Amino acid sequence: MNNNILRRTGSDITEPLRRFFEGDLDTWLRTEEYRDEGTLVVKAEVPGIDPEKDVDITLTGDQLRITVRHEEKSEHKGKDGYRSEFRYGTFSRSITLPGPSDQNDVKATYRDGVLEVRVPLPDQDTSERRRIPITRG
Template sequence: MNSIIRRAGSDITEQWRRFLEGDLGSWLRVEEYREDGTLVVKAEVPGIDPAKDVDITLVGNELQIEVRHEEKSEHKDKRGYRSEFRYGTFSRTVTVPGPVDEKDIRASYDDGVLEVRIPVPDDAQAAARKIPITRGTGTGATGSGTGTEASTAQT
């Protein structure tokens, strides 16, 4: 299975890759949406200290979020003593549309919700633009000599 995933490379989304590898337990569930030219990524991660337990890094066009969570509870009564430990690392990689400077990314933590805001280029700026085609030999030559082929192709 891993060889199939390696051959497919980045064509498989993170959710499918983790599902195929059986790694859903360490997957950080997030909500993603766009708001006023900003990609907003939110994750519910209550009971953590964001200064110690969260790492957010930008690698190329991928934002990597890693959260470590540790919880300890103890219970003492007449019958004895019981303690429980729960811990784990949860991560998620989000593809960022377009080039982003890490200095422009903002992260906050409030009431158990981690929020990351990433500015993205306007869709209007990223709109498709038609590329003119000139007729000719296909080697970059301008054509057969009259010049009318290039002017009609650019309309």
């Protein structure tokens, strides 16, 4: 058996195996969520996308859903030949809001590879809150 073929095949297989065993964290849509003066802020790091084509943000009741389509392609040309590799997929994240919000009030921006979604939170009226008594049986 030709050792050059083995080495070449081994190097082609190494990267996908490494990603499989280490867990490819790039396949998950990671988000950061925090409150900023009555607004829920959700940030997602999604570099290399076109937000007008690749991002869908929907609000249904108290569910905010962010969906991102990502495609990446690389080509390597060398004296040993040509290799093309591509990765693509659709990744999404659902966030449960503390209550329903008006979709017209939700704002989204994309800058320097970071998607930021701002959702005004409903006023939490404490006058309707009451203590529920517990009876012993």
